[in-house]
Amino acid sequence: MRSTPFDELLSTITKPEIKSLTKKEMLFQQGDLATHIYAVKTGTVKLARYTIEGCSVTLHTANTGESFAEAALFSEIYHCNAVAISASTVLCYPKNKVLEILQTNAEKSKDFIALLTHQVRSLRALLELRSIRSAHQRIFQFLLLHADPQNHELKIKGTYKDMAHELGLTHESFYRSIAKLENEGTIQRTSSTIKIKKLTSA
Amino acid sequence: MRSTPFDELLSTITKPEIKSLTKKEMLFQQGDLATHIYAVKTGTVKLARYTIEGCSVTLHTANTGESFAEAALFSEIYHCNAVAISASTVLCYPKNKVLEILQTNAEKSKDFIALLTHQVRSLRALLELRSIRSAHQRIFQFLLLHADPQNHELKIKGTYKDMAHELGLTHESFYRSIAKLENEGTIQRTSSTIKIKKLTSA
DNA sequence: CGAGTCGTTGAACGGAATCAATCGTCGTGG
DNA sequence: CCACGACGATTGATTCCGTTCAACGACTCG
Numbered sequence: 001m002r003s004t005p006f007d008e009l010l011s012t013i014t015k016p017e018i019k020s021l022t023k024k025e026m027l028f029q030q031g032d033l034a035t036h037i038y039a040v041k042t043g044t045v046k047l048a049r050y051t052i053e054g055c056s057v058t059l060h061t062a063n064t065g066e067s068f069a070e071a072a073l074f075s076e077i078y079h080c081n082a083v084a085i086s087a088s089t090v091l092c093y094p095k096n097k098v099l100e101i102l103q104t105n106a107e108k109s110k111d112f113i114a115l116l117t118h119q120v121r122s123l124r125a126l127l128e129l130r131s132i133r134s135a136h137q138r139i140f141q142f143l144l145l146h147a148d149p150q151n152h153e154l155k156i157k158g159t160y161k162d163m164a165h166e167l168g169l170t171h172e173s174f175y176r177s178i179a180k181l182e183n184e185g186t187i188q189r190t191s192s193t194i195k196i197k198k199l200t201s202a
Numbered sequence: 203m204r205s206t207p208f209d210e211l212l213s214t215i216t217k218p219e220i221k222s223l224t225k226k227e228m229l230f231q232q233g234d235l236a237t238h239i240y241a242v243k244t245g246t247v248k249l250a251r252y253t254i255e256g257c258s259v260t261l262h263t264a265n266t267g268e269s270f271a272e273a274a275l276f277s278e279i280y281h282c283n284a285v286a287i288s289a290s291t292v293l294c295y296p297k298n299k300v301l302e303i304l305q306t307n308a309e310k311s312k313d314f315i316a317l318l319t320h321q322v323r324s325l326r327a328l329l330e331l332r333s334i335r336s337a338h339q340r341i342f343q344f345l346l347l348h349a350d351p352q353n354h355e356l357k358i359k360g361t362y363k364d365m366a367h368e369l370g371l372t373h374e375s376f377y378r379s380i381a382k383l384e385n386e387g388t389i390q391r392t393s394s395t396i397k398i399k400k401l402t403s404a
Numbered sequence: 405c406g407a408g409t410c411g412t413t414g415a416a417c418g419g420a421a422t423c424a425a426t427c428g429t430c431g432t433g434g
Numbered sequence: 435c436c437a438c439g440a441c442g443a444t445t446g447a448t449t450c451c452g453t454t455c456a457a458c459g460a461c462t463c464g
Contacts, residue, residue, distance in 0.1 A: 055334075102308065102312050109312065128253060169453095381445090417454075431439095
């Protein structure tokens with residue numbers, strides 16, 4: 001299921017530049033000239049866009065080991081903003097170098113395609129999640145989707161507020177629903193993990 | 203902006219199988235063994251999934267000339283259902299043949315990557331659209347996004363109900379909002395087209 | 405120690421979903 | 435060929451629930 005890690009994929013590029021980001025630091029914003037694609041070495045970086053009304057939308061959250069902004073490979077400019085959720089370090093791969101590799105190395109291209117198809121699927125999963133109207137159910141499905149299949153637990157990355165935002169909910173209704181899930185006995189929370197106790201929910 | 207059409211991309215495959223679909227006919231459903239990837243020759247095919255509650259979610263609408271199910275290339279099974287919105291014909295490319303080409307032909311791989319990155323971006327755009335809470339604004343932005351930049355018009359593919367569904371709205375609220383947009387003078391409708399008269403909307 | 409922000413809860417509001425009914429059209433079959 | 439059924443398009447009334455505004459304690463960081 002898991003596609004080849006990006007850094008391995010691009011190991012042919014010797015010494016990618018490493019950039020450190022403080023919490024909330026912006027790596028690039030929409031409209032900037034797209035020069036690099038990235039992978040998270042440590043920390044978490046989110047991709048977001050702003051709607052005309054000024055609300056921001058989280059499009060993707062890249063954790064340690066994951067790449068991001070690959071879609072910018074064939075675009076002149078970035079179409080979203082990249083902001084570090086926590087203090088992070090990112091590996092920077094110049095676009096033209098990457099393109100060169102893809103041009104010549106069919107094997108690596110295939111891996112890259114696998115990575116992209118994986119991304120398409122997870123975007124579709126997110127879209128599907130957004131179609132669930134009930135906050136209660138949406139959160140529950142999100143947890144099911146992201147929990148470790150073995151122990152039905154998941155570690156919380158970033159704040160609950162971020163999670164609410166990724167789910168397209170206000171933090172208030174998120175808190176309420178998650179509290180309800182806990183009261184029902186459907187989930188159990190500690191400060192950093194959520195454990196699913198029941199696999200269905202009213 | 204527009205990536206290479208899929209059929210051209212795969213022209214190396216001689217004589218892809220052509221399949222005809224009647225309106226509402228299902229090409230494949232989630233869980234089926236993924237054997238082919240497709241391109242629409244004529245008509246329109248939509249990809250949808252069903253949430254646990256039984257509601258369906260449109261993930262993608264593929265029009266004439268567009269490919270679909272490319273994400274199944276690296277998956278054993280299909281993760282969604284493909285249904286023809288209108289009577290359609292589709293080109294069927296066997297997965298293993300396509301993989302073979304990608305394996306050996308770096309140039310075509312690059313084109314395929316371009317196609318996928320394009321798809322990632324449009325999925326993100328859809329996700330952004332879904333984050334707009336107001337039905338009024340969501341529809342308006344959708345129209346802006348899909349209208350011909352020259353004449354600010356768009357042809358309606360399928361029914362209004364389908365469009366509502368793609369936007370994640372009930373058809374009732376969709377009709378109401380679109381009627382309001384017309385009354386405001388923001389748009390003008392004929393039976394098969396929508397013309398945008400004003401580029402902003404209250 | 406204060407500013408800022410997360411986590412949390414309460415109250416009220418608004419707008420989309422839901423239920424329901426009508427009209428027109430398109431196909432289908434007797 | 436027409437009657438009938440199915441479904442799209444449309445509008446009305448009502449309900450429901452997520453948003454919004456508001457307030458507060460806890461914690462972190464400078």
